[in-house]
Each structure stands twice: as C-alpha cells, then as structure tokens.
Amino acid sequence: MSTQRSSVFLRLWRGLLFSLFYVKEVVASSFLVAYDILTPRLYSRPGIIAVSLCSLTDRQLLVLTNLVTMTPGTLSLDLSADRSMLYIHHMHVPDPEALRRQIEEDYVRRVREIF
Template identity: 50%
Template sequence: MIPIFLLNIALAVAWAALTGNITLGGLLVGFVLGSLCLYVTRPLYPGCDSYFRRAGKWAKLIVLFLYELVVSSLQVVWDVLTPAHKSRPGIISVPLTVRRELDVLLVTNLITLTPGTLSLDVTDDGKTLYIHAMFADDPDEIRRQITEGMERWVIEATE
C-alpha cells in the first residue's frame, strides 16, 4: 500500500503539471487540494486517519510558531525603537522533557528562530537546554513558556 503522504505528494505534482504551474505556490495549492481529496475519500484508505490527525498537529505547530514569531518580533522592535529599553538579557537553563534528538533539534531551532531568544547549548544527556533571552527578567516564566509552549507543541506534532 502506498503511504498517504506520498500519494498526496504525487497529487500535488500532478496538479502542478496539469496546470502548467510548476512553482512552489503551484505545488502548495496541489498539496492542499490533494489533501482535501484524500480526506473526502479517506474510507478508501485504511489507516489514513492518523495521517490527517498528525497533519493537523503539524499545522497547529506552524500556526502557533508563526504567532510567537510575530509577537516576539513586535516586542523586540518596540524595545529597539523606544528610548526606554526594557531588555534584560540573560542565560537561562531550561529542563527538557523531549528525549528524541529530532524533538530536541526542533525545539532548539524554533527557539533560535524566535526573535529575542537564542539556543546556546544542549547538555550531552539532552536533558537541559541553555538559551540566551533578551528579556530574562523572570527566568521561571520563560521556562514555563518554553515547556508549555513550543516543547509541548513539538511533542504533540511528533508523537
């Protein structure tokens, strides 16, 4: 049996080829349309419900990350443009609950991509992450935000 994801990719490529729009946008439109077609015909593909459940969790991770990206960007821009700087940089250790290397990699990259934070190091045992935060007034709050935010979203998307 063909994995549903590969079938979705094939539908996206077919859509792009049929429309003559072989660009990233054309492939994305084809992927979305292919996903809708596969969702409508999911009774024909046993076991595909986990694909759509996982795709929903990945979509949630992407949307929540983009929200965090916008909010933190605005916070950094505001601090740079206003005369009174509120940034209090610091290095914070964050205990990690993720254990797989892929999950640790994803969490650290999402933190680094968010303005105002930077992943510095992960201990050899993978249990502690060191980050540099631009606004480190309350280290416990930052730890909570990472644990209940990005780390939880990554666990949900990759489980």
C-alpha cells in the same frame, strides 16, 4: 498523548496548527525585538536560563531549537552533554521560574506532541 497511535489526519492537523503557531510567534518576536531596538531606553533585562528536556528525539530537538531561536527574544545557546538541558538566552527575564515553566509547557510539550 501517544503520538505513535494517533492517526495521520490528527498529526497533519496538529502540524498545521503548529505551523500557524510558528508563524504567529515569529511575527510577534520580530515586532518585539524591533520595538526594543527603536525605543531609546532599553527595557530588556536579559538572562540565560536552563530548560529541561526529557528525552527528545533528534528531530524534535532540531525543531525545538529552531523554534526557540526564531521566537520572542529567545536564543538557544548551548545544550548539555547528556542532552537533558537546553540553555536559552532570553531578552526579558523578570522571573526565571515562570519563564522556564512557560517554555517547557508551550514549546517542549507542543514539539513532543507533533514530531
């Protein structure tokens, strides 16, 4: 996990994997949003959830908010004053706890490992 000591190649490799992940998420999110708009009934049950970020640098925060806004039904809305919480508007919130965990594990962890 120590990003400082990992080699340049490992970071490049992770960066490549991350960009693939990013593209995949963007494509998936676009189709999901498009599907929800085109079907006559709205399946969307939106909500705003808080995700905890423990001490990210400015650069990590920028990448994370960018990623969050561009991916499946999520939109970063606000950041708490002490930068410990990110408030996300999500289009499908059947279970806030599971979603929070998923975002913390999927996005925050990935971003922290690479940038």
